[in-house]
Amino acid sequence: MHPEIQRIQAMLDAQGYVADEALATSVYLAIRLRKPLLIEGAAGVGKTEVAKVMARALDTDLIRLQCYEGLDATTSLYEWNYQRQLLHIRLQEHSDLPLDAREREIFSEPFLLKRPLLQAITHHRPPVLLIDEVDRADEEWEAFLLEVLSDWQVTIPEIGTIAARHIPYVVLTSNRTRELGDALRRRCLYLWIDYPTFEKELAIVRRKVPEVNGQLAEQIAAFMQMVRRARLEKTPGLAETLDWSAALIALHRDHLDREAVEQTLGVLFKHRDDAEKIRGQWLDHLLRGLEEMSRQPRPWTQDTVAQVADQVLPR
Amino acid sequence: MTVPGDLTAHVVGFCRALRVRGLAVGPREAADALRALAAVDVGDRRECYLALRAVLTSRQEDLAVFDQVFAEYWNPPSPSAPGAEGPEAAAPAGPEGEQAAVPQVLAWLDDALTPSDGEEATAAYSPVDVLTHKDFSAFSADELAEVSRLVVAIARRIATRLSRRMRAARRGHLVDLRRTLRYSLRRGGEVIDLAYRRRRIRKTRVVVLADVSGSMDVYSRFLVQFVFALQHTLGQVETMVFSTRLTRVTDALSEADLRTALDQVARQVPDWSGGTKIGASLRQFLDRYGDGLLGPRTVVIIISDGWDTGDIEVLDGAMRELRARAGRVIWLNPLLGSPGYEPICQGMRTALPYVDVFASAHNLDSLRRLERHLALRGRP
Numbered sequence: 001m002h003p004e005i006q007r008i009q010a011m012l013d014a015q016g017y018v019a020d021e022a023l024a025t026s027v028y029l030a031i032r033l034r035k036p037l038l039i040e041g042a043a044g045v046g047k048t049e050v051a052k053v054m055a056r057a058l059d060t061d062l063i064r065l066q067c068y069e070g071l072d073a074t075t076s077l078y079e080w081n082y083q084r085q086l087l088h089i090r091l092q093e094h095s096d097l098p099l100d101a102r103e104r105e106i107f108s109e110p111f112l113l114k115r116p117l118l119q120a121i122t123h124h125r126p127p128v129l130l131i132d133e134v135d136r137a138d139e140e141w142e143a144f145l146l147e148v149l150s151d152w153q154v155t156i157p158e159i160g161t162i163a164a165r166h167i168p169y170v171v172l173t174s175n176r177t178r179e180l181g182d183a184l185r186r187r188c189l190y191l192w193i194d195y196p197t198f199e200k201e202l203a204i205v206r207r208k209v210p211e212v213n214g215q216l217a218e219q220i221a222a223f224m225q226m227v228r229r230a231r232l233e234k235t236p237g238l239a240e241t242l243d244w245s246a247a248l249i250a251l252h253r254d255h256l257d258r259e260a261v262e263q264t265l266g267v268l269f270k271h272r273d274d275a276e277k278i279r280g281q282w283l284d285h286l287l288r289g290l291e292e293m294s295r296q297p298r299p300w301t302q303d304t305v306a307q308v309a310d311q312v313l314p315r
Numbered sequence: 316m317t318v319p320g321d322l323t324a325h326v327v328g329f330c331r332a333l334r335v336r337g338l339a340v341g342p343r344e345a346a347d348a349l350r351a352l353a354a355v356d357v358g359d360r361r362e363c364y365l366a367l368r369a370v371l372t373s374r375q376e377d378l379a380v381f382d383q384v385f386a387e388y389w390n391p392p393s394p395s396a397p398g399a400e401g402p403e404a405a406a407p408a409g410p411e412g413e414q415a416a417v418p419q420v421l422a423w424l425d426d427a428l429t430p431s432d433g434e435e436a437t438a439a440y441s442p443v444d445v446l447t448h449k450d451f452s453a454f455s456a457d458e459l460a461e462v463s464r465l466v467v468a469i470a471r472r473i474a475t476r477l478s479r480r481m482r483a484a485r486r487g488h489l490v491d492l493r494r495t496l497r498y499s500l501r502r503g504g505e506v507i508d509l510a511y512r513r514r515r516i517r518k519t520r521v522v523v524l525a526d527v528s529g530s531m532d533v534y535s536r537f538l539v540q541f542v543f544a545l546q547h548t549l550g551q552v553e554t555m556v557f558s559t560r561l562t563r564v565t566d567a568l569s570e571a572d573l574r575t576a577l578d579q580v581a582r583q584v585p586d587w588s589g590g591t592k593i594g595a596s597l598r599q600f601l602d603r604y605g606d607g608l609l610g611p612r613t614v615v616i617i618i619s620d621g622w623d624t625g626d627i628e629v630l631d632g633a634m635r636e637l638r639a640r641a642g643r644v645i646w647l648n649p650l651l652g653s654p655g656y657e658p659i660c661q662g663m664r665t666a667l668p669y670v671d672v673f674a675s676a677h678n679l680d681s682l683r684r685l686e687r688h689l690a691l692r693g694r695p
Binding site for chain 1: 339344361368377496500
């Protein structure tokens with residue numbers, strides 16, 4: 001493996017992020033080619049985390065822009081500090097300056113509130129700019145973002161054009177609630193993060209919730225692999241795995257049994273229907289699956305889990 | 316590091332192969348691919364694979380195609396095929412500035428990626444193109460899956476067009492602080508008049524009325540898939556099916572899984588494959604849902620062959636009212652694709668004067684043409 005990719009993998013690892021080779025390669029190329037990295041995947045697989053870890057690994061600041069429906073250029077770029085402007089006008093009430101000079105004054109940089117995009121390009125060193133859930137923003141905003149990402153400069157009517165001091169490292173995430181435009185996609189490197197494999201999930205549980213003993217960690221990871229085969233409203237992701245592990249620890253559980261699972265279903269499933277479905281139709285099979293797993297030789301692998309799941313789970 | 320010359324040619328060939336298979340790979344992406352390969356260890360096959368994948372794919376659907384093309388291209392079955400050596404065999408790269416090489420490469424990449432006439436012919440054999448010219452009624456299950464995938468792509472394009480005109484509707488007014496301050500400045504800083512801004516509210520709604528009577532049987536499977544895809548992609552879609560009477564199936568179709576949705580629809584619709592009373596069904600729609608769903612920003616899509624066994628006067632009246640109350644009326648007729656078809660059946664003849672767009676829906680080409688009619692424009 002390229003030493004730089006190894007280094008990035010090690011850095012991510014040191015930050016507590018278990019990164020596979022694909023992820024490390026993508027992050028490396030995003031840094032090296034200075035191209036935005038678009039990360040897609042189901043909710044809770046650790047997309048946002050990549051940007052955070054990247055910032056720490058590069059030892060730079062993270063500037064985050066959370067997208068939502070109705071996000072517009074103003075809120076993402078800059079806004080005027082109205083309170084300060086009003087105050088200033090009041091203080092200048094008796095000044096002799098002509099009106100247009102006073103106007104120029106209050107629409108100048110000291111009265112400018114920088115929002116994430118402007119912050120990112122005027123930062124004192126290249127930050128990591130995280131544009132989170134870009135699929136939630138409107139198409140118009142997406143077009144605007146594309147412009148910023150191409151030109152690295154923004155125009156403020158009252159002041160003029162502000163060019164980027166540095167080009168930030170950009171990470172975009174999307175849950176695919178809306179299809180992103182081709183133009184934006186093509187500008188980015190692409191990384192799809194799937195639900196983790198058994199091995200990866202196990203490593204992450206051990207890493208993030210060290211209080212979990214070896215047996216419980218294995219059972220949790222195997223359970224998650226199996227439960228993701230159920231067709232649910234919201235398939236639990238890594239975030240849920242970790243919450244669940246923590247919940248089991250809080251309840252002093254050291255292995256999974258019916259009682260432990262039933263007690264904590266709410267942590268794992270955020271939809272009532274999902275919890276009901278698991279309790280009603282799946283739990284017996286899942287517990288049988290865990291039993292069957294315990295008879296398998298160790299270390300368990302993705303394949304072991306898949307085989308057992310094929311045997312015991314409803315189709 | 317630069318990428319060795321022979322590898323460059325292979326990468327360009329690889330990009331072309333991806334493009335033929337429908338990935339959005341142009342000269343810019345090919346140049347990035349070369350830059351990416353220059354940045355990784357070209358002797359490491361997995362690393363090359365990961366680097367090329369990061370640069371040359373841009374959506375999840377691309378990944379399977381990419382894997383397939385990668386396997387075929389860098390591991391061709393016959394040793395004489397291009398790229399037989401694979402990245403492993405590439406000569407080790409020497410140290411040099413990779414950035415400098417890129418602009419020159421870019422120029423000829425443009426030529427290299429443009430397929431010559433011979434390759435154009437190969438491209439035409441891709442499954443996508445073959446399907447476009449086929450009648451839906453003759454599709455196998457596999458082909459239907461492909462159709463469904465394409466319909467999603469088309470519906471997405473429709474969504475893009477519509478949503479440019481849709482603005483998030485916010486209740487009430489927002490104070491425009493920027494302008495308010497400008498006004499107040501003229502009055503010595505006293506905020507007297509508030510300036511408001513208001514978001515433009517432009518919602519486009521699509522209502523689909525699909526005929527599921529006996530004469531439409533061969534198309535029903537496809538049509539339900541089309542509507543299913545449309546509803547899932549556009550969001551604001553209301554779907555009703557009719558034969559002798561009308562059933563609203565929006566909720567059934569909002570099931571995440573097509574099969575479940577179909578089961579639901581089948582259970583809800585009492586008169587599947589029955590006779591057709593278009594007029595009475597439309598009348599039912601107007602009376603029951605018209606107030607809530609119709610308006611100048613509503614596009615009504617009727618999918619039917621126009622064979623009506625009901626009262627023609629009822630149809631005439633219903634169409635007249637529909638045309639008056641909806642923003643746009645589109646009639647999709649699967650028969651329109653058949654050579655020599657003329658809308659002579661009485662139902663179709665009656666409805667036609669009230670239709671803004673009369674289009675065929677028998678193959679993908681016709682659907683693609685439909686796409687551009689979906690944006691709301693003024694009536695001619």
